[in-house]
Amino acid sequence: MGCASCSSGKDGSPKGCKNNGTCGTDSCNKLTVFDWLSNMELPNGEKPFDVVEVRFKNSRKEFYKNTESLTLQMGDVVATEASPGHDIGIVTLTGELVKVQMKKKKEDPYADDLPKIYRKATQRDIDVWQEAKDREEAVKKRSREIAIRLKLKMKISDIEFQGDASKAIFYYTAESRVDFRQLIKEFAYEFKTRIEMKQIGFRQEAARLGGIGSCGRELCCSTWLTDFRTVKTSAARYQQLSLNPLKLAGQCGKLKCCLNYELDTYLDAIKDFPKFEDKLITKKGKAVCQKIDIFQKKFWYAYEGDYGNWIEIELEQVLEIIEAQKNNDPVESLEDFKAEEPEVKIEANYENVVGQDSLTRFDRPKTKKRKKRRKPNTNPNQKQASKSGQKPTSNQPASKGKKRPPRNKGNKNNNKNTNKNNTNNAN
Structure with a gap:
């Protein structure tokens, strides 16, 4: 928000004027005009311009003549002339800049039929104006219910009460003409006030x-x-x-x-570009434009019947082909003007910015290290020894027969010698 008093509250609405962006002090409104001539004095003998700009609800601004020579500044609440009664608005601009705004909206600054400012708003005027503004939401809800009951193809978007609560303006949107004569009768009977219907566009509603x-x-x-x-x-x-x-x-x-x-x-x-629908005529055939890159000044053309094969051409070359076409001397083909695409060799040169860690270390799933389990002991002697409290003698299972002697290399020779001795004794 533009003013310090409009800081946001808990529900998001401004704390100050509580107008949800349409600031009541006119310091954070989009319609506010900065008066850059406010600190400048007029030359001697010049009278200040007696027309001021007053803003109302729904971005409505009008110009009023200050006939009473009131000292008005931006943000003052004034009572203005209306038909019927009076209206309450906020002064948004005074001085010489009002002439510029009136010329911008094509209004005569010195017209005699401009409405007048009655006075600065009193406390009673502000109280009546505030009570009328508090009724707007309830009246809008009820008016929509009546319009739906009458089956009218219209949407009532907002309501604005006049400052003295003698008239209500209903803003609505509709795609076609709406006959709301019966609607006005029911509104007047329901709300006991004068009714004015004003159609606005969908952009104004948004x-x-x-x-x-x-x-x-x-x-x-x-x-x-x-x-x-x-x-x-x-x-x-x-x-x-x-x-x-x-x-x-x-x-x-x-x-x-x-x-x-x-x-x-x-x-x-694109003021120098050929039209998109223009065809390029060559000896090979006619080419149709498929795409244009405006800022790089490139065109893509394709021959009729071969729309999948696009040919890239620069703007200068396209103009050259069109000029040859006008001279009844078409070029051979578009391939002669095809832009050569430079070969770009991409070398995979990756740097490890994390030190010695791998760049794909997060891609591999983490594996849990399993602890090796000890095999259970199946020796019955060891189990019996453990039960009796004795230490087992060996882990090998006990053999039923005699133990075989260990083999050594000299066993074969010893056996041969014993066999010879036995034969000699027998002789």
Whole structure:
């Protein structure tokens, strides 16, 4: 918020004027005009300009003549002329800048039929005005119920009571003409006041309701945009955008206002470009434009019947082909003008910025280290020894027969000698 008194509360609403962005002190409103001539004095003999700018609800501004020569400043609450009765508004601009604003809105600064300012608002005027503003939400809810019951194809978006509560303005949106004569009769009987119906556009409705756009920021129409220009689909075509209504439409259901922001830059860039629908005629055949890169000045063409094979050509070459086409001397083919794509060798040179750790250390799953389990002892002697408290003699199982003598290399020779001795004794 612009003023210190409008810091956000617990529920998100401002603590100060509690007007949810439409500041009552006129310091954080999008319609506020900075008076850069406020600290300058007029030359000697010059009278200050006697017309002031007054703001009301729903971005409504009007100009009033200060016939009583009141000392008015920005933010003063004044009682102004209305039909019937009087209205209550806030002064938003005084001095010489009012002339500039009136010329901008094509109004005569010296017209005699300008409405007048009666006085500065008294406390009684402010109390009646505040009571009328407190009724607006309940009246809006009831008016919508009546419109639904009458089956009217319209949406009542907001209500504004006049400062003296003698008249109520109903703002509505509709796609076609609505016959609300019966609706006005029921409104007058229900609310006991004069009724005025005023139709507004869908963009004005979105500006008053507010919201967040697809860019992630607040809507331009509800923060700073005051003049709504028409947006056409040609703005999207010039910027090479796909004609997708879901992406090009805003919360109001119309084309986004931001499509006009860069349109002048694109129009200035393509002023020397050939038309998108123009075909290039060569001896090989006709080529159709498939894509344009405006800022790099590149075109992609494809021959008729071979739309999958795109040929990239620079803007200067396209103009050269068109000039040869006009002179009845078409070129051989587009391949002669095809831009050579430089070979780019990509060497995989990765550096380990983590030290000695592997760059793929997080890709491999972690494995838990399992502890080796000891094999259980199956020796019965060892089990018996452990039960009796004796130490086992050996881990090998006990043999039933005699133990075999260990083998040695000299056993064969000894056996031969014994066999010879036995034969000699027998002889």
